[in-house]
Each structure stands twice: as C-alpha cells, then as structure tokens.
Amino acid sequence: MKLKRCPNSHYYDGDKYDKCPHCNAAAEPAPPKPVMEPAPQPEPKPEPQPIPQPVPQPAPQPTPQPVPQPESQPTPQPVPQPVQQTSQHTWVCNCGAENNGRFCFMCGTPKPEPQKSEPLKQEDQTWKCSKCGTVNTGRFCYDCGERKPEAQIQPTTPQAVPQPTPQPEPQPAPQPKAEVKEEKSLTESINESRFTGTMEEAKSRTKPQDDDGVTQVIFDEIDYGLVLAWLVVKNTSSKGKVFPITTAKCTIGRADQPNAVDIDLKNDRAVSRGAQAVIVYDPLNKKFFLTSSGGKTYIYVNKEMLLDHRELKAYDIIRAGETDLVFVPLCCEKFAW
Amino acid sequence: MVCEIRSFIGTRSVQEDHAAFCENEKGLFAVVCDGIGSRADGGSSSRLAADRFIELFCNEYIKNFPAFITDAAERIDAEVFENFGKNSGTAAVAAFITGNKLYWLSVGDCRIYIIRSGRIKQITTDHTYKYVLDLRRKNGIIDEHAYNREIEKGGHLASFIGMGGIDIVDVSLAPLKLKSGDKILLVTDGLYKTLTEKSVYDIISSDKSAEIIADKLIDAVKRSEGSIDNTTLALIYFDVTEGKT
Numbered sequence: 001m002k003l004k005r006c007p008n009s010h011y012y013d014g015d016k017y018d019k020c021p022h023c024n025a026a027a028e029p030a031p032p033k034p035v036m037e038p039a040p041q042p043e044p045k046p047e048p049q050p051i052p053q054p055v056p057q058p059a060p061q062p063t064p065q066p067v068p069q070p071e072s073q074p075t076p077q078p079v080p081q082p083v084q085q086t087s088q089h090t091w092v093c094n095c096g097a098e099n100n101g102r103f104c105f106m107c108g109t110p111k112p113e114p115q116k117s118e119p120l121k122q123e124d125q126t127w128k129c130s131k132c133g134t135v136n137t138g139r140f141c142y143d144c145g146e147r148k149p150e151a152q153i154q155p156t157t158p159q160a161v162p163q164p165t166p167q168p169e170p171q172p173a174p175q176p177k178a179e180v181k182e183e184k185s186l187t188e189s190i191n192e193s194r195f196t197g198t199m200e201e202a203k204s205r206t207k208p209q210d211d212d213g214v215t216q217v218i219f220d221e222i223d224y225g226l227v228l229a230w231l232v233v234k235n236t237s238s239k240g241k242v243f244p245i246t247t248a249k250c251t252i253g254r255a256d257q258p259n260a261v262d263i264d265l266k267n268d269r270a271v272s273r274g275a276q277a278v279i280v281y282d283p284l285n286k287k288f289f290l291t292s293s294g295g296k297t298y299i300y301v302n303k304e305m306l307l308d309h310r311e312l313k314a315y316d317i318i319r320a321g322e323t324d325l326v327f328v329p330l331c332c333e334k335f336a337w
Numbered sequence: 338m339v340c341e342i343r344s345f346i347g348t349r350s351v352q353e354d355h356a357a358f359c360e361n362e363k364g365l366f367a368v369v370c371d372g373i374g375s376r377a378d379g380g381s382s383s384r385l386a387a388d389r390f391i392e393l394f395c396n397e398y399i400k401n402f403p404a405f406i407t408d409a410a411e412r413i414d415a416e417v418f419e420n421f422g423k424n425s426g427t428a429a430v431a432a433f434i435t436g437n438k439l440y441w442l443s444v445g446d447c448r449i450y451i452i453r454s455g456r457i458k459q460i461t462t463d464h465t466y467k468y469v470l471d472l473r474r475k476n477g478i479i480d481e482h483a484y485n486r487e488i489e490k491g492g493h494l495a496s497f498i499g500m501g502g503i504d505i506v507d508v509s510l511a512p513l514k515l516k517s518g519d520k521i522l523l524v525t526d527g528l529y530k531t532l533t534e535k536s537v538y539d540i541i542s543s544d545k546s547a548e549i550i551a552d553k554l555i556d557a558v559k560r561s562e563g564s565i566d567n568t569t570l571a572l573i574y575f576d577v578t579e580g581k582t
Binding site for chain 1: 460503505507509511
C-alpha cells in the first residue's frame with residue numbers, strides 16, 4: 001500500500017491505481033456501482049411529487065416497462081436510476097473535500113441530503129389559480145379549491161433549484177414508484193415456493209422447523225465432521241498430539257491395509273494392528289463409552305483393564321499399548337450438536 | 338372449488354395412467370400418476386400410488402404438508418418397489434389446496450400448470466435424464482461433447498416412484514398463494530407431448546365451466562394425429578369464495 005494524494009485532496013492506494021480512483025469515479029458514469037450505495041437515496045422518489053404524473057415527463061430516463069408485464073421483475077428496474085445519480089455527482093463537504101460516498105472521507109460529515117430541501121423548494125413555487133386568480137403554493141387553490149394545473153409544476157421546478165447539488169435529474173424518480181407498488185409476479189412467487197432437488201435435501205428442507213415435542217432419533221443427525229470429543233496423547237514421543245473424535249463410533253488402534261481405524265496410533269508398536277477399542281457416543285444421553293473390540297492389545301482406563309465396556313468421564317486416561325490418551329469430551333449435558 | 342379428471346388411453350393397448358382426488362375438511366387433494374410403459378405392471382404401480390396417496394392424505398394428521406407429502410412419497414416408493422420390484426414404477430404429481438394456498442409434489446415427468454391472468458406457467462420440473470445432463474453440464478461434470486452424445490437419451494425418466502429410493506423430487510417448500518380464478522392443471526406427459534402450451538391455454542382461457550374445459554382438452558388430444566401416449570388430466574378451478582370457507 002502506497003498512500004498517495006491527488007490534486008483534489010483524495011487519498012488512494014498508489015500501488016493499486018495510477019490515477020485517483022475517486023476523481024475517475026466522479027468523471028465516469030460508473031456503470032456497475034454497488035447496489036448498496038443508493039440506500040439513502042430512494043427517499044426522494046415519493047416526496048417531490050405526491051401524485052405520479054406520467055404525462056408531462058420529459059423522460060430523460062428510459063421509460064419504464066409497461067405494467068401488464070409482471071414477468072420482468074419490477075424490483076431491479078428502479079434501482080439503476082438512483083445509482084447513476086449518486087455516482088455521477090460528487091459533493092463538496094463543508095471542510096472543502098470532494099466526495100462520492102455518503103460521508104465525507106476527510107471529516108466524516110454526512111452528505112447533505114438533497115431530498116430534505118426539495119419539498120421546500122416546491123412549496124416555494126407559487127402558482128396562480130386560473131379560475132379565481134388567487135396566488136397559491138399548495139396543490140389546490142385555497143380559495144376556490146381548484147387543482148393546480150399539472151403543466152405548471154414541470155417548467156418551474158428546474159428554475160427554482162438553489163441547491164448545492166446542481167442536478168435536475170431527481171425529477172423523474174416518481175416514475176418507478178408506480179412499478180414498485182406492483183405485486184410480486186407469478187413467476188417470482190412460484191420460484192419462492194418451488195424446490196427441485198434430491199429427496200435427501202427435500203426431506204431436510206421440509207422438516208418442521210419448530211420442535212413438535214416428538215422425540216426423534218438423533219443418532220443419524222450428527223453431521224460427519226463435527227467434533228464430539230478429543231483424545232490427547234500424554235506420553236511417548238507424540239506427547240501433546242490431539243485426535244479429534246468426529247464420529248459417533250470411533251475406533252482406536254493401529255491402521256492396517258484392510259483395517260482402517262479412526263484413531264491411528266501408528267508410532268506405538270505395542271498396539272496390535274486393527275481396531276482395539278471403540279469410543280461410542282450416545283447422543284440421547286450425551287455420554288461416551290469405551291468398548292473393547294477384542295483385539296490382542298490390552299486397553300486400560302485409569303489403570304483398570306477394559307474387558308467389556310465402561311463409561312468414559314472427562315479426563316479419564318485410556319492406555320493402549322504404551323500410549324496414554326486423555327479423554328476430553330465436548331458433548332455433554334451442557335453442550336451437544 | 339371444482340376438480341375434473343379426464344383420461345384417454347391414446348393409441349396404446351393399455352391404460353397405465355391413474356388419477357384420483359379427494360376433498361375433505363383439510364382441503365382438496367388431487368393426484369395424477371403415469372405408470373411406466375416400458376416396465377411390467379406400470380398400470381398397477383400407478384394405481385397403487387394414486388390410491389395410497391389419497392389414503393394417506395385422508396388418514397394422516399397433516400400439520401406440515403411439504404413434510405407429509407415427501408414422507409408419503411418415500412413410503413409409497415418403498416411399497417411400489419416391494420410389490421412390483423425394480424421393473425416397475427410410476428411418475429406422480431400431487432396438488433393440495435387449502436384456503437388459498439397451493440402445495441404440490443412431483444416425482445418424474447408429470448406436470449403441474451397454473452393458469453392465471455392471461456398466462457400458463459409450468460410449476461414443476463421434468464425429472465428426465467435431460468434434467469440430469471443439464472445439471473451436470475452446468476456444474477462442469479461433463480463437457481459439451483459428452484452432453485451431445487447423451488442428450489438423445491434425454492427423455493428417459495431420471496426419477497420415479499417405485500425406484501426404491503426416490504432420486505429427484507419437486508416439492509413446494511412454501512405454499513403458493515392462489516387468487517380467485519386461478520386454474521391448476523395436473524397432466525401426464527401424454528397431454529403436453531400432444532398439445533402445445535398455447536393450445537392448452539387457448540382452451541382453458543375460454544370462459545367455460547371446468548367440466549366443459551376438461552372435456553375439450555381431452556377431445557383436443559383425441560383429435561390429434563399420430564401415436565398418442567396415455568393421457569390423463571386433473572383440472573382444478575380455484576374460487577376464492579369457496580376457498581375461504
């Protein structure tokens with residue numbers, strides 16, 4: 001990163017950009033700007049003109065889709081327009097810095113919101129009632145109730161712009177408003193409901209979200225790869241090595257060509273080949289058990305020989321061959337997957 | 338709500354389609370099954386599937402329809418497989434309307450259409466080998482060459498009831514909100530391979546009762562030339578006044 005400063009006082013990364021990207025952004029029409037940016041912008045849409053009036057629009061923007069085509073998703077339509085407006089025009093903060101974003105990059109002052117002053121500007125405009133001659137500011141003549149002639153709104157607006165942001169564009173904004181109101185199209189609602197895929201996924205997706213009070217068999221539901229407990233080697237040259245237990249039935253021993261084991265004590269030659277013991281996790285009671293697989297190797301738990309099975313408690317020490325393993329459970333009464 | 342079922346044997350020697358519907362306090366449930374012709378007992382499989390869907394619908398307590406119907410499909414799949422072995426099977430679509438909500442399920446290449454405000458729209462996906470190939474090509478598992486080599490088998494069924502473990506399924510995770518005047522059409526492939534979507538729409542959009550429209554649709558299939566597969570349809574007219582009761 002090489003911090004540089006351009007003539008317009010923008011800071012930027014000299015390694016990434018040859019020229020000031022902020023000035024570039026201001027100069028170019030910046031086509032695919034992020035959609036997040038116009039977030040504060042949509043407000044001006046409803047405000048400038050309470051009644052959408054499609055007729056007198058000079059249509060500087062592409063005309064919106066005709067209404068009877070709900071297929072073409074209506075939502076993306078209004079978005080591009082505000083994007084153009086924001087990225088095309090920079091604004092000057094009170095501190096003198098020129099900005100593109102919503103906040104001044106120098107002093108952090110938020111961008112002055114043009115929409116707040118716009119309605120005021122409209123109220124400043126006066127019009128003369130054609131019937132009784134009264135001069136009005138509102139939408140209807142306060143004397144005779146006559147409606148403000150629509151044509152008068154349009155031409156006066158651009159003249160009466162004493163804004164720091166010199167852009168007459170915000171006017172066409174009310175156009176998309178009519179479209180936003182439109183209901184979700186049939187295609188959209190179908191796509192929201194439909195699912196095509198494997199039966200497995202369909203089953204998991206249609207499963208009731210809330211607990212219906214029925215005890216379920218949760219044995220199959222523990223996702224493969226989630227750690228249930230750990231075994232930590234306490235002695236030998238592998239001291240400190242950790243074996244995570246990630247299956248509900250985890251075999252301990254020394255791996256052999258046909259007999260793979262989950263926990264492979266490969267450096268301990270005192271352990272016979274194949275599985276010597278199995279750690280079984282009971283997901284219903286959240287307990288662990290160690291069972292002997294009947295191999296040649298003696299298995300001890302806390303120096304007691306394991307002939308059949310026994311429950312494993314936290315920090316029990318399992319001895320297989322010459323290796324001592326400390327059992328550290330994760331799943332217990334307090335926590336389980 | 339009205340549900341009309343029609344079927345036509347086509348130019349085949351046996352009718353292997355079966356359809357049924359049932360209306361009770363839960364709502365209206367319709368099912369259309371298309372037994373697989375190239376396999377033995379296609380007709381028996383589709384009859385068993387249709388009957389069992391209706392039976393389960395009537396007898397089970399249904400709190401969550403998507404979960405119920407996927408479970409039912411799986412059970413019926415196992416039953417068909419058990420009864421008729423791996424040489425039989427059936428495609429099936431089921432639709433359930435309660436209040437103004439539409440739920441559905443599809444396994445195989447039967448279809449559900451919805452007809453609303455000037456448009457006809459297919460809700461389900463056809464579970465054919467083409468669907469699998471498209472998916473594989475999209476995910477980069479096969480290249481264009483392999484795709485073109487295999488696509489001639491694209492019409493084969495990739496998923497059906499009675500395969501002993503359903504592979505692909507279409508199910509509504511959330512209900513589709515219906516509007517008054519919506520029409521729902523469940524069909525077997527005999528109909529959509531004979532009539533175009535447009536001609537189906539033209540017939541349905543004429544302002545007639547469900548009974549007349551169902552007759553007209555099946556007549557249109559009968560009138561068409563060439564070999565015609567077994568054709569079955571269930572046409573549901575959704576009316577908001579009745580739907581709300």
